[in-house]
Amino acid sequence: MNDRRDGTIAGLAGLGLAVGGAALAAYLSTRDNKRKKHPDDSPGYTMRQGTGAYDVTGRTVTIDKPRQELFAFFRDFQNLPKFMENLESVVPAGAEGRNIWKIKAPLGQTVDVETEIVREEDGELIAWRSVEGSDIDTEGRVKFRDAPGDRGTQVQLIIAYKPPAGELGRLAAKLFQREPSVQARHDLKRFKMLMETGEIATSARRREDTRAAQQENA
Amino acid sequence: MMRALTYHGKKDVRVDTVPDPEIINPRDCIIKVTSTAICGSDLHLYDGVIPGVKTGDILGHEFMGEVVEIGAKSTLKKGQRVVVPFPISCGSCFFCSRQEFSCCDNSNPVEKQDASELLYGHAMSGIFGYSHLTGGYSGGQAEYVRIPFSDVGPIVVPDHLEDDKVLFLSDILPTGWMAAENAQIEPEDTVAVWGCGPVGLFAVQSAIVMGAARVIAIDEHPRRLELARQLGAEVINFKQTHVLEALMEMTGGIGVDCAIDAVGMEAHGMAPDNLLDMAKQKVGIGADRAHVLREVITAVRKAGRVSVPGVYGGLADKFPTGAFMEKGIQMRTGQTHVQRYMKDLLAKIEDGSLDTTFLISHHLPLEDAPKGYDNFLNNQNEWTKVVLKTDAAKAA
Numbered sequence: 001m002n003d004r005r006d007g008t009i010a011g012l013a014g015l016g017l018a019v020g021g022a023a024l025a026a027y028l029s030t031r032d033n034k035r036k037k038h039p040d041d042s043p044g045y046t047m048r049q050g051t052g053a054y055d056v057t058g059r060t061v062t063i064d065k066p067r068q069e070l071f072a073f074f075r076d077f078q079n080l081p082k083f084m085e086n087l088e089s090v091v092p093a094g095a096e097g098r099n100i101w102k103i104k105a106p107l108g109q110t111v112d113v114e115t116e117i118v119r120e121e122d123g124e125l126i127a128w129r130s131v132e133g134s135d136i137d138t139e140g141r142v143k144f145r146d147a148p149g150d151r152g153t154q155v156q157l158i159i160a161y162k163p164p165a166g167e168l169g170r171l172a173a174k175l176f177q178r179e180p181s182v183q184a185r186h187d188l189k190r191f192k193m194l195m196e197t198g199e200i201a202t203s204a205r206r207r208e209d210t211r212a213a214q215q216e217n218a
Numbered sequence: 219m220m221r222a223l224t225y226h227g228k229k230d231v232r233v234d235t236v237p238d239p240e241i242i243n244p245r246d247c248i249i250k251v252t253s254t255a256i257c258g259s260d261l262h263l264y265d266g267v268i269p270g271v272k273t274g275d276i277l278g279h280e281f282m283g284e285v286v287e288i289g290a291k292s293t294l295k296k297g298q299r300v301v302v303p304f305p306i307s308c309g310s311c312f313f314c315s316r317q318e319f320s321c322c323d324n325s326n327p328v329e330k331q332d333a334s335e336l337l338y339g340h341a342m343s344g345i346f347g348y349s350h351l352t353g354g355y356s357g358g359q360a361e362y363v364r365i366p367f368s369d370v371g372p373i374v375v376p377d378h379l380e381d382d383k384v385l386f387l388s389d390i391l392p393t394g395w396m397a398a399e400n401a402q403i404e405p406e407d408t409v410a411v412w413g414c415g416p417v418g419l420f421a422v423q424s425a426i427v428m429g430a431a432r433v434i435a436i437d438e439h440p441r442r443l444e445l446a447r448q449l450g451a452e453v454i455n456f457k458q459t460h461v462l463e464a465l466m467e468m469t470g471g472i473g474v475d476c477a478i479d480a481v482g483m484e485a486h487g488m489a490p491d492n493l494l495d496m497a498k499q500k501v502g503i504g505a506d507r508a509h510v511l512r513e514v515i516t517a518v519r520k521a522g523r524v525s526v527p528g529v530y531g532g533l534a535d536k537f538p539t540g541a542f543m544e545k546g547i548q549m550r551t552g553q554t555h556v557q558r559y560m561k562d563l564l565a566k567i568e569d570g571s572l573d574t575t576f577l578i579s580h581h582l583p584l585e586d587a588p589k590g591y592d593n594f595l596n597n598q599n600e601w602t603k604v605v606l607k608t609d610a611a612k613a614a
Binding site: 062064151152182186189190192193196197198199200201202203204205206207210211 | 238239240242244276291308310311315323324326328329331353354355364366367
């Protein structure tokens with residue numbers, strides 16, 4: 001396996017998203033998706049059967065913080081590595097709305113992906129996608145809506161991706177525990193912990209035993 | 219380095235030398251343990267019937283000691299003497315704000331939640347020293363423990379109350395109390411408690427404090443039944459007596475108003491359903507021995523109340539769905555929301571309305587913890603509660 005391919009598998013999964021442009025839109029949620037194939041009021045990604053070449057995964061958590069506060073924290077992409085485990089850093093790339101995501105890859109390597117924000121609704125939605133010509137084609141979006149009964153905000157992260165290098169690639173990603181749906185679920189829960197408690201729970205007894213420390217030493 | 223009781227396999231625990239804990243997150247503190255107890259639920263780990271326990275895990279979730287190190291956001295001070303609740307709780311999530319601390323969303327590490335979500339639908343709070351399903355946190359049968367969210371859990375105790383009086387605030391006293399509370403006792407009620415282990419006995423004591431007219435305690439060990447009697451209960455020895463028939467006769471054919479299962483997943487006894495459950499548990503398919511759970515549902519009166527503090531961890535069949543539904547029973551369960559009860563129960567200990575020391579049969583040095591496990595399991599009549607003392611306790 002050459003270096004680039006190695007990096008791509010981890011990278012796709014690390015971002016939790018890799019997609020050919022329009023696939024995402026079709027799946028986002030019922031409200032976005034009036035196609036006859038979707039039979040009920042649930043988000044499209046909970047359907048038992050997918051309908052295309054793309055896998056769509058999504059996850060919602062309720063965070064007991066105001067919508068605007070969560071939106072603002074997420075919108076500053078430099079905050080993302082604080083809870084997205086496979087991101088080394090996100091830095092602005094010059095043009096407004098453009099960022100370079102540095103993704104952790106196996107064997108201490110990293111992969112860079114430049115993204116642009118393609119849609120933004122203040123306090124409600126951020127959608128991003130890799131720029132034309134990137135090594136990795138990725139897309140994702142996060143939605144914020146008020147939770148009922150004063151419970152804070154429902155945060156929904158939606159990812160559409162083409163399994164990297166087919167089933168084999170996804171298996172490889174899974175071995176690195178970076179399968180996008182698992183990663184999305186874990187990242188969102190870390191986001192919740194960070195916002196609600198100011199820290200991310202670890203059962204390590206010593207600093208060198210935390211996941212972050214072990215990743216660095218891997 | 220420190221000494222700590224670690225899990226090595228089924229019925230194999232040892233005191234090993236392991237690295238000290240460190241402060242990791244801002245709200246952490248480190249305590250130097252003075253006293254720590256072996257809990258009945260530790261025996262479920264010892265027996266290998268709780269999934270997700272690994273070699274080298276430090277056990278123990280009933281402990282207290284002195285604060286020796288604090289993180290930047292801990293509200294404790296070095297030198298304070300604290301009792302630590304067994305569930306780890308953030309204090310600010312939806313559940314903690316409703317005082318449902320053992321349901322905390324934020325204390326079980328993210329990567330440990332997958333298995334419980336699969337098994338239970340949801341992940342519960344972290345718990346000290348109690349399998350990786352509840353976080354894989356190092357436990358309290360050790361010289362030092364890292365305490366996450368130290369601004370929420372530990373309660374500072376006054377110096378004039380010695381360890382033995384307050385140690386059980388960590389688990390079994392609030393657990394017995396919540397068990398009685400979950401039975402929603404009304405004046406003139408008759409309450410039956412299955413199991414006279416520490417939680418069962420504290421449930422007996424709590425039910426009486428809460429105003430139950432009669433409490434009937436059920437066990438097989440004469441010494442434990444005697445302790446229940448001293449607290450004011452009538453007793454039934456299930457080895458000698460038909461429990462269901464006895465309860466019906468003792469209540470004039472009505473049945474008990476409230477039934478408390480303080481036994482859980484490793485019920486003893488030779489009833490046919492239990493023998494079958496034992497066989498399944500031996501095979502290791504996550505099957506609980508639910509004999510007592512079935513019996514409480516059958517025994518409780520129509521429209522009665524069932525409370526389950528006894529620990530179950532997997533699945534059970536032959537659950538009496540018919541009796542449960544047709545009789546209109548209410549059932550309340552759960553790991554104890556310890557933090558909700560500590561302050562009030564500390565006050566009751568201080569004013570003398572609750573005593574916890576009657577339970578302790580043995581004090582051992584931490585070094586002898588394996589002996590404590592062996593006897594607490596195999597000599598249940600005499601070994602009613604084991605408290606382990608560290609060297610720090612001697613120095614104090």
